[in-house]
Amino acid sequence: MDFKLWRPDGDTRYTNYSWGLPGDGPSEISVQNGRVAESTNGPTIDLGGANLIPAFIDAHCHILPTGLDLQKLHLGNCTTHDEVLNAVREQHRELPEGAWLLAVHYDQTRYDGVHLHRDQLDAISSDRPILLRHVNGHASVANSATLHAAKVTDETPDPKGGTYVKDASGRLTGVLLERAHEFVTATAPSPTTEEMVDAILAAGEAMASYGVTCATDMMTGRYDLARELEAYRLAAERGCAIRTRPCIQWAELFGPRAKPADELIQALDGERCRVWGAKIFADGAIGSATAAVYEPYVSEGGTGQLIYAPEKLMQMVRTAHEAGWRIAIHAIGDRATDLVMDAYEALDEPTRHRIEHAMILSDAQIERMLRLGIHCTMQPEFLARFGHSYRHHLGPERASKLKRFRSVKDAGIPLSFNSDRPIVAGDPWLACMSASNRPEGYVQEENLTYAEALEAYTMMGAVANNDPAPLGVGQPAEFITWTR
Template sequence: MLDLLLRDVRALTMRADHPRAHTVGVVGGVIVGVDDDVRDLPARAVVDGGGATLTPGFTDAHNHMVWYGLSLAELDLSTCRSLDEVYDAVAARAAELPSDAWVVGSGYDDYVLGRHPQRAALERAGGGRPVWLKHRSAHMCVASDAVLDKAGVLDGSARVPDGGVVERDADGEPTGLLAEQAQQLVDALVKPYPVEELAAAVTRAAEVYVREGLTHVTEAGIAGGWIGHSPAEAAAYQLARQQGELPLRVELMPATEVLHPFDAAVGVETGLDLGLRSGFGDDFLRIGPMKIFTDGALSSRTAAVTEPFLGAGGLGVLGDDPDVLRERMLAAHRSGWRIAAHAIGDRAIDLTLDTLEQAQKELPRPDVRHRIEHSAMVRPEHLSRMAALDVVPVPQARFLYEIGDTMHSALGADRIPWLYRQRSFLDAGLRVPGSSDRPCVGTGAPLAGMRSMVERTTKAGLVLAESERVDATEALHAYTTHAAYACRQEDRRGRIGPGMQADLVLLGDDPTTVDSAEIDGIDVLATFVAGRAVHGADTLTWTTGGPAS
């Protein structure tokens, strides 16, 4: 007796031995067979797919779920096209709040606005309330006088963390802009968030994710540094799951700041309490790699590069002293962790590859699958080094559309071929998972990410490194088989076949055959996690059983 039978579907199985299927059977949240193996078996619930396309569930290999969930309750500035619109939005929100309440907004884009919002104008718009606006890249923010005063920026008493930048004008006065680690000056005023508030944020984000076909996401940094929200951030995910409000699978990356040394006699050099490390947990909630920032971002020109940015120049910033970064990664490797190193600029990628090579020489760990998050500016000579180390590059193709024009102006034509590679990675034998970095930059919908992998166009219509395009089938592999590989779970998800988790997406059309411009417009009809419809159940055609079956 099957728990679920999906029939009359056009399944893209992502398997070489059985690439297409029309019937899928599920028992206990696991696929037990396809087509003839299950077609005539009885089932408690039967869904007639009506010829719709079925694919493995999508994975976002790098997102910020809590942060995105929090942003859904914040002032959305992503549609603002002028500074006046930003100030008007702040003033309108401030008018709804008590005199001492914070006005928090996110998603503004200085490239669109012409410059960053200014502290004096924010002070006026907020009516003296603390105003804190987060840049769409998440690597910068602007704050009003009320916030800067509390943070000790105005009187100079604040200690700016290593790798942080407090922008000042020609007279040496703060402009209100804080970049990279300097954002911790504001974070310290509002964090830690209560676990219940973070759990609610997880729930809000999850509701959006399953509507987009996501069945698994990797949370890229929790509990420490400027990226974390609470030392107990993992507990928020546990609480959401306990309450039945975590309908998809999640892998958590602890920030490097929350790993700490152990007594040598323990046999673990660095880790979380109880000696926990990568792999602890189950198929719904588990600990993944250690997350470390080696540099900043391209949009803020804080990525660590070997040649200056155009215009304003500069070589960006490293996330900390190089020796500190190197030792943190080496200690993590020696202690059994997988490493997820945020490295965008080519200088940061040099440092990361040098360190990973040293780590493997000192203590070889076959098939460890360390990751380089973003891998944005990969020089040609990096490719062979990455392949030799079997690292997993985690680029965000959608960035090319959302901020590609900004990148072009910052880097110039000579370095554009290095940006967010896809084809070169595959040709080098690397697996490239799909990811969004949501809520940074723009939409995190997987289908939109696939379109950008295929087209590589900017908002202005430029094509960035056409030779790095991939076809739609390869883009679908990025969000399924390659993403599962990046999490060391290719043995149980990312494909449709016996023994695989019944995480599935029913689509209104086939993303591998439609025109590329139509990929992101395909309807997600239903999303299944462990054989349960977590989205679209009420719209499916149930010939036996129903949504609760």
């Protein structure tokens, strides 16, 4: 999509555009000191009839991880094993001594389906830890130095829900699956505060290049809450290209090891950076058959996993609610979604809370969600990216009805669109395309119009974030024009 993100810092009046969202928009936009104003003394710019919408708001993504990934070696363009190895070798030469070599977007299925072996990585370096993360986020390949750092040997038993892949002679190949991958990944040194600031700034640039100007980090506190909040504060101070809304992991606020973060939260400036609320996970994902569903997976049976027992979830929600927090809960499967709604229903006034993903919904659940008055976020880019995996795990019929945009919107539930990047590219244009013309394999009845999809990714993003409506008087002048 050929578009332009406008963020004037002076005084200007913009005329002659066509409002790109449903209904009537402002007929002209006056900007005074970079903010939308009633009127302006500045010159007039004729936009030549281009479409105009507010800038995108990505109210569910992972800002810091997006930026950290941007700093890692990217293997997504490699088309052979040799290209992967050459890229790793080159990076090895450039990195300072002792630093881990971390790569992303490794994908053996793009060559011949055969994983790299740790011996091939050891031939590049046997003392620098090397770890290539698979593009699906559920596997990686490590060299011997990485396995050594993680204290994994041929004798180490597989963790529950994971595999240290071994060859016929019982020797580790370096391939790590699921929990084994997570465990070894967690032994890599965590980023310094300065590295985090750089990552947030890089993520901000990358997101702004798609027209995003505000984003919510949906799991702040994965490394160290205090340093992460400080990094967000510093990034804002240093002119981060997006406004940021950290949403803090529940355990970091209320768990047994939680440290009070009130001072750090209050040190944020409020507009450029503001803590949104608390994040809870209720289940897993469809791609790993861990989303909690009613009907078993056709791929491997089972009905997925709840992260917490229902009573525990209910108590966590109550704790955060009573402390005055907003809550966003990840629930992908229909079984998890009901438990989340049970927890919200037990509160006196749940309307400030959100449900994230809600990928499988019955009509009755949609009615219930409306009754509760909660906000629902969905990620249309997933449809384009993971269709194959959804059909594999759920079968074509159930997969075709994932993400019921039209039913949810027509019911009157506040619905916003977001990316969840870095799981996907984070391209709002692709997302709005996927939501208004669902890819092959999905029912077309659940399409929104393109304008409605854009609205869900802009105006409704602000609703999701409890921010003022974009382009209202006093708000930052941030908008996008494009022509088809």
